[in-house]
Amino acid sequence: KLLVEHARQIVQVCACGERVLSGNSMKSVAVLEGAEGGYSVLVDRAGIIADLGKSDELATKYNREDVDNIIDATGKCVIPGLVDAHTHAVWAGDRVHEFAMKLAGATYMDIHRMGGGIHYTVNHTCAASEETLLSLLLNRMRQISQSGTTFVEVKSGYGLNLENEVKMLRVIDRARKVVPLEISSTYCGAHAVPKQTTAAEATQDILQTHIPHITSLVREGQLRVDNIDVFCEVGVFDVPQTRAILQAGKDAGMQINFHGEELNQLRSAEMGAELGAHAISHLEEVSPEGIAAMARSGTVAVALPTTAYMLRLRPPPVRDMIAEGVAVALGSDFNPNAHCLAMPVVMNLACVILHMSMPEALVAATINAAHALGQSAMHGSVEKGKWGNLLLLNAPTWEHLIYQLGCHNDVISAVIFKGDVVHQ
Ligand code: NIG
Ligand code: FE
Helix, strand or coil: CEEEEEECEEEECCCCCCCCCCCCCHHHCEEEECCCCCEEEEECCCCEEEEEEEHHHHHHHCCHHHCCEEEECECCEEEECEEECCECCCCCCCCHHHHHHHHCCCCHHHHHHCCCCHHHHHHHHHHCCHHHHHHHHHHHHHHHHHCCEEEEEEECCCCCCHHHHHHHHHHHHHHHCCCCCEEEEEEEEECCCCCCCCHHHHHHHHHHHHHHHHHHHHHCCCCCCCEEEEEECCCCECHHHHHHHHHHHHHCCCEEEEEECCCCCCCHHHHHHHHCCCEEEECCCCCHHHHHHHHHHCCEEEECHHHHHHCCCCCCCHHHHHHHCCCEEECCCECCCCCCCCHHHHHHHHHHHCCCCHHHHHHHCCHHHHHHCCCCCCCCCCCCCCECCEEEECCCCCCHHHHCCCCCCCCEEEEEECCEEEEC
16 A cells, blocks of 8 residues: 655664553664665555565565555655644633733642633533534644644543533544544543532532443444543542542443642552553652552553643653653643643653653653553554554654654654555
8 A cells, every 4th residue: 555665764662562661771762774775664555564674675575566655765764653642632712811820920720729720611612512622623633643643642521511521522533533643532521620519529420420321322332432531639539539430430441541640649640550540641749659559550651741841840750750660651731721732842842851862752652652542552653563653754863853843844754644644
């Protein structure tokens, strides 16, 4: 179907099958380079990588006439499509006015308590039609895809009541069928406590009404929901409430993937590890015991440098996590607070603010992010048998993608999703 040939570098982030790399070793990234004639990748008509290797060797194995599309990658680099492990991409009503408030000194929680923040977005999202939300989401998905992402997680969480949470999940499902990238969907009904209720009441509503209803829609084939999420934080949902919701979601077949230890150390990392969480996001305030528990349970840490940057938080202790053997992934956390859709920017911030190396950032934005979403068997690396999701970089070495801060259009020469060129 597609042959990308004569590439100067092919970057492989996973040389060991499904095993996920904790991102602490240079060996996590293997660069094929230096061969005369360069390297090639062949993707079959099902969108799966059929072969890769030296261009002259591939040329002897396959007949060029059988290939639908040949891309000359001379002087360019091939890396895996990027994976964004955390977004809130469905919403209406931006919060640029709150950015000004934060610059003037208000904290995230000051604004939340005043009825702004997530509540502001909930009001606008509930008032918006499904069609409006879909067109907003499709526009964002196009920008995410142009920035090199081929697999993205998208959460609900600005509906809070059942009707609007289901509306958001339906919007994600409809987008999934038409966008040129893969979506992992997350039910995040416990993203804030609805006005005029308590967290205890909201928890009961989620347990008794939301999860059973959503589960029945999933069983009837009307929705797909991959993960369950809760915002576990002081003034939102506490650890016992979070535990109950996550456990109910897990029992209903969803993967646990939640917001923990962002502004206060609540020991939710320990709780998540105990429940067998796939991933925990944020973790700015995680304890050493929490890190050790996550290492033992194999829970992925999803670091969100845009948020730490926007809110001027202490950055998550990524170096400690890596040293303890926790797999670290990256997400854009795109939402009205952190208005960033581009994973190359996120990788740059991860290197500068979180002190990750460029190979670590690439691993975190590909194979580890795919693993956070339970999909590392098919996503996150350039390997035979995986989806043909590739970025072609117009640069002499792959590191230029991270080095470039913004304006990636010249560096990203093509985005390939399942063997189709979706941007060029
Ligand atoms: O991951 N912390 C909670 N959720 C989002 C922010 C959502 C919002 O402010 O609208 C986050 O940063
Ligand atoms: Fe988030």
